[in-house]
Amino acid sequence: MTQNMILNDFSITVGTPNGSGSSTANTTLLRALFKMGIPVSGKNLFPSNIQGLPTWFTIRVSGEGFTSRREEQEIMVAMNPASFLQDLAQVSPGGAFFYADDIKLPINRDDISIYPMPVKQLVRSDPDIPSNLRDLVANMVYVGILAEMLGIDQEKIEMALQFHFKNKPKPVSLNMSMVRAGAAWAAANLTKSDPYRVEALNKTDGLIMTEGNVAAALGSIYGGVQFVGWYPITPASSLAESLNEYLPQLRQSPDGKNTFAVVQAEDELAAIGMCVGAGWSGLRAMTATSGPGMSLMTEYAGLAYFAEVPLVIWDVQRMGPSTGLPTRTSQGDLAFVANMGHGDIDSLILLPGSIQECFEFGWRSFDIAERIQTPVYVLIDLDFGMNQWMSAPFLYPDTPMDRGKILWEEGIEKSGSSWGRYKDVDGDGIPFRTVPGNTHPLSAYFTRGTGHTPEARYSEAPDVWTANMARLQQKYESAKEYLPKPIVQTASGANFGILAYGSTDPAVEEARFKLERDHNLPSDYLRLRAIPFANEVGEFIAAHERIYVVELNRDGQLKQLLTIKYPEYATRLVSIAFNDGLPPTARWIRTAILEKEEN
Amino acid sequence: MSQPLPMAGASAQENTVGLSKNDYRGNPTTLCQGCGHNSISNQIIAACFEANVRPEKIIKFSGIGCSSKSPTYFLNRSFGFNSLHGRMPSLATGALFGDHHLKGLGVSGDGDSASIGMGQFKHAMRRNVNMVYIVENNGVYGLTKGQFSATADKGLQLKKQGINMYLPVDICMEALASRATFVARLFAGNAKQVKEVLKAALSHNGIAVLDIISPCVTFNNQESSYYSYSFGKEKEDPLHDISFHQASEGPQSTVSYVPNKPEITLEADMIDGEIREVALHDGSTIILKALDKDYDPTNRLEALRTLDEAAANNWLVTGLLYISPESPSLTDLYNLVETPLNRLTEKELRPAPETIKTINDLMF
Numbered sequence: 031m032t033q034n035m036i037l038n039d040f041s042i043t044v045g046t047p048n049g050s051g052s053s054t055a056n057t058t059l060l061r062a063l064f065k066m067g068i069p070v071s072g073k074n075l076f077p078s079n080i081q082g083l084p085t086w087f088t089i090r091v092s093g094e095g096f097t098s099r100r101e102e103q104e105i106m107v108a109m110n111p112a113s114f115l116q117d118l119a120q121v122s123p124g125g126a127f128f129y130a131d132d133i134k135l136p137i138n139r140d141d142i143s144i145y146p147m148p149v150k151q152l153v154r155s156d157p158d159i160p161s162n163l164r165d166l167v168a169n170m171v172y173v174g175i176l177a178e179m180l181g182i183d184q185e186k187i188e189m190a191l192q193f194h195f196k197n198k199p200k201p202v203s204l205n206m207s208m209v210r211a212g213a214a215w216a217a218a219n220l221t222k223s224d225p226y227r228v229e230a231l232n233k234t235d236g237l238i239m240t241e242g243n244v245a246a247a248l249g250s251i252y253g254g255v256q257f258v259g260w261y262p263i264t265p266a267s268s269l270a271e272s273l274n275e276y277l278p279q280l281r282q283s284p285d286g287k288n289t290f291a292v293v294q295a296e297d298e299l300a301a302i303g304m305c306v307g308a309g310w311s312g313l314r315a316m317t318a319t320s321g322p323g324m325s326l327m328t329e330y331a332g333l334a335y336f337a338e339v340p341l342v343i344w345d346v347q348r349m350g351p352s353t354g355l356p357t358r359t360s361q362g363d364l365a366f367v368a369n370m371g372h373g374d375i376d377s378l379i380l381l382p383g384s385i386q387e388c389f390e391f392g393w394r395s396f397d398i399a400e401r402i403q404t405p406v407y408v409l410i411d412l413d414f415g416m417n418q419w420m421s422a423p424f425l426y427p428d429t430p431m432d433r434g435k436i437l438w439e440e441g442i443e444k445s446g447s448s449w450g451r452y453k454d455v456d457g458d459g460i461p462f463r464t465v466p467g468n469t470h471p472l473s474a475y476f477t478r479g480t481g482h483t484p485e486a487r488y489s490e491a492p493d494v495w496t497a498n499m500a501r502l503q504q505k506y507e508s509a510k511e512y513l514p515k516p517i518v519q520t521a522s523g524a525n526f527g528i529l530a531y532g533s534t535d536p537a538v539e540e541a542r543f544k545l546e547r548d549h550n551l552p553s554d555y556l557r558l559r560a561i562p563f564a565n566e567v568g569e570f571i572a573a574h575e576r577i578y579v580v581e582l583n584r585d586g587q588l589k590q591l592l593t594i595k596y597p598e599y600a601t602r603l604v605s606i607a608f609n610d611g612l613p614p615t616a617r618w619i620r621t622a623i624l625e626k627e628e629n
Numbered sequence: 630m631s632q633p634l635p636m637a638g639a640s641a642q643e644n645t646v647g648l649s650k651n652d653y654r655g656n657p658t659t660l661c662q663g664c665g666h667n668s669i670s671n672q673i674i675a676a677c678f679e680a681n682v683r684p685e686k687i688i689k690f691s692g693i694g695c696s697s698k699s700p701t702y703f704l705n706r707s708f709g710f711n712s713l714h715g716r717m718p719s720l721a722t723g724a725l726f727g728d729h730h731l732k733g734l735g736v737s738g739d740g741d742s743a744s745i746g747m748g749q750f751k752h753a754m755r756r757n758v759n760m761v762y763i764v765e766n767n768g769v770y771g772l773t774k775g776q777f778s779a780t781a782d783k784g785l786q787l788k789k790q791g792i793n794m795y796l797p798v799d800i801c802m803e804a805l806a807s808r809a810t811f812v813a814r815l816f817a818g819n820a821k822q823v824k825e826v827l828k829a830a831l832s833h834n835g836i837a838v839l840d841i842i843s844p845c846v847t848f849n850n851q852e853s854s855y856y857s858y859s860f861g862k863e864k865e866d867p868l869h870d871i872s873f874h875q876a877s878e879g880p881q882s883t884v885s886y887v888p889n890k891p892e893i894t895l896e897a898d899m900i901d902g903e904i905r906e907v908a909l910h911d912g913s914t915i916i917l918k919a920l921d922k923d924y925d926p927t928n929r930l931e932a933l934r935t936l937d938e939a940a941a942n943n944w945l946v947t948g949l950l951y952i953s954p955e956s957p958s959l960t961d962l963y964n965l966v967e968t969p970l971n972r973l974t975e976k977e978l979r980p981a982p983e984t985i986k987t988i989n990d991l992m993f
Contacts, residue, residue, distance in 0.1 A: 061993055288964050299716060304723030307720035312728075424992075465708075465971050469685045476711065479711065480711070
């Protein structure tokens with residue numbers, strides 16, 4: 031063992047062929063480290079493919095608590111001949127390279143530690159493993175070897191496997207026996223020559239580990255979601271699937287009847303159509319999709335905006351345009367969603383910046399949608415949606431449900447014939463609505479996407495049209511009161527501000543920390559959580575001479591929207607926009623800001 | 630029928646739910662004079678009145694087009710949603726979950742259902758959405774001034790459009806292929822038949838597709854056209870005389886058979902020579918008096934064969950082509966609480982506070 035040990039601060043990358051069952055092994059490693067109290071993050075960098083193409087899983091181990099992706103790869107596990115040479119080349123100098131020894135390719139580096147792993151041999155030598163399971167269990171060999179070589183607690187590995195296999199003893203013991211075999215072989219045959227080790231901490235106490243899509247689904251359930259119309263699409267499918275998984279547990283009446291319905295539609299046109307119907311008829315309705323689905327949903331979204339129908343649309347963004355990179359992350363839909371529909375459209379957009387917020391905005395989005403009577407878009411991305419994140423626990427909703435301005439029989443009886451679906455009674459632009467099933471003879475109205483009067487009658491009159499559009503604009507202003515405010519952090523001596531949102535937050539935080547520590551460049555930071563922009567956004571921009579707007583797309587879409595909203599400050603906004611499909615690194619943000627600060 | 634038809638203007642007359650025919654009316658039509666669609670609107674008013682359906686128990690739906698404008702011309706006391714072109718079925722599917730005790734009444738057209746909306750049309754059949762799905766079929770786009778629709782006859786010649794080169798889509802065949810549970814072809818000019826089938830369709834649990842040939846007097850009323858009044862009047866070939874007996878009206882006076890079992894029954898054999906009865910989910914009965922053919926409306930293949938034969942012979946076959954009264958409708962499949970979902974409150978919709986710990990514990 032070397033003298034200069036590096037504890038709890040490195041990244042592990044595992045390269046495997048897609049579909050080889052490595053995700054169990056990789057998440058087991060991640061969870062075991064998490065259970066050791068060490069802050070971790072895991073990123074699955076996978077191809078759009080079911081079987082065969084190279085896939086990587088990177089785990090960042092960070093005693094300091096940083097969870098953004100790093101480019102450095104100190105520990106590499108090479109299980110895939112197709113990516114072997116590339117994987118070998120990627121190992122940081124001084125790092126460690128573990129490889130399945132049945133891969134016979136030249137190893138041409140002497141600046142790293144090289145560890146062969148007799149994966150096939152160990153799997154074949156265990157008579158208890160059925161031959162059809164050998165390939166799946168084989169991945170546990172590297173789990174065991176890494177456990178031995180890095181110091182990962184085998185007991186925690188077993189806990190992770192028990193969680194993964196829902197306490198089924200047979201798969202747990204089968205996999206665990208391979209972990210032990212790997213660890214024992216490493217203890218007997220490998221001599222450690224790299225400096226990387228882990229040591230238990232207590233920095234994950236009280237935290238949970240989950241995916242944004244699961245958090246979003248659970249939050250929606252606590253928000254009382256009643257109708258889900260959806261169509262499968264990466265990376266949003268697991269959101270709807272999580273609803274399917276948890277709704278029956280959480281939302282059946284005492285006599286076992288459902289208070290919800292989930293319909294897998296024939297396409298996204300129908301998925302949102304069903305949600306518009308359900309939202310219109312008084313249900314808390316939602317759908318989850320990604321960019322291509324958003325394109326298809328645009329027509330109905332415009333109708334829902336104009337007819338004032340509440341619904342919630344989750345856009346788990348992937349790389350566009352077009353089919354793009356279906357399994358890679360992006361924040362590329364923002365400008366599109368901000369104007370989702372033809373004609374004059376204002377979209378309410380929520381931007382969760384943590385897994386906890388995915389849960390919170392899950393329930394809150396319904397309150398906002400029903401209060402404002404309009405579609406609410408919640409934008410996350412593949413990185414949040416599909417990767418495992420440490421998170422503070424989900425918090426039970428701290429405000430009662432807001433069902434908005436809805437009138438049932440008594441309400442209509444009181445209003446009498448003065449009721450009109452699109453009348454602005456309260457001066458906030460938000461009218462009262464009724465829903466089907468209301469038995470009062472005056473409750474019904476005819477909903478349409480054509481011009482309509484405050485009484486919901488067809489009209490082509492110019493003044494009726496402009497008055498209605500002005501009211502919709504006013505409603506959009508009224509919405510600000512109900513939207514999550516941005517989170518602003520200040521640092522003394524800050525000369526510039528950073529403005530970002532969503533899954534870039536961990537990388538931004540790390541970049542800020544290091545800019546201050548290593549370069550004496552403290553910064554203020556506004557994390558945007560909703561559009562339309564709260565007044566605090568304008569104030570933040572006004573208070574800084576330079577504001578770096580960090581986002582994952584080519585064009586700097588948020589910067590564009592800010593420029594339109596605050597043209598007087600346009601020259602203060604500096605775009606730091608980049609997207610190659612991978613989750614952002616703190617280094618990218620730090621370097622980009624340094625370059626601009628030094629010029 | 631036990632309810633005598635009210636005289637024109639005799640709006641004081643009430644049905645068994647205490648409503649007059651005026652309570653079923655809508656706004657004045659803005660379609661062309663003589664449009665088949667107007668006649669259908671009138672029969673919807675009559676059928677709902679005679680079937681003693683409360684307007685509040687119906688949700689009207691439509692897509693885009695001349696036909697889709699018509700829901701404002703009837704049932705003003707019903708909620709209605711004029712949705713997007715070809716996208717009515719999905720909207721109706723979601724809306725009917727709001728209160729699963731309500732019945733949908735959708736009006737679409739041949740452009741709306743057979744062209745832009747073919748996908749949603751067929752998936753609504755497959756899901757057996759609990760609605761009457763009327764296609765006011767005139768073989769032409771009226772609102773955009775006379776282009777061919779997907780149901781237009783091959784060889785049809787229209788001003789400005791030339792000659793239609795393509796074979797027509799047959800709405801009823803599409804519905805049958807997609808496993809619709811109630812399929813009828815009707816002619817708007819045969820008002821009584823339209824009304825009786827409408828009443829039966831309102832009693833059917835699930836989707837009832839009514840392909841109603843509804844001539845366009847402005848753009849497609851040439852004598853030779855399948856969709857013209859003159860063709861319908863001359864070539865209509867009804868399969869049977871249809872009358873409908875609603876369970877809530879009490880025992881039938883004319884036919885001895887009354888369903889006495891709670892479950893759906895369908896008599897496979899002719900009961901009284903030419904009379905066939907089909908019992909619906911709510912105990913109502915459709916009575917079919919066979920005309921010149923012995924027709925079994927529970928045989929899907931026979932329905933398809935009949936349509937094919939009619940097309941080959943240039944007949945306009947009308948009547949109830951197919952019914953499967955026992956299939957569960959969409960919301961039946963969802964094990965829903967009895968209370969309409971849209972009347973549930975926070976108490977039923979938000980899991981109890983103590984559950985949050987369990988959920989957090991599940992997150993590793």
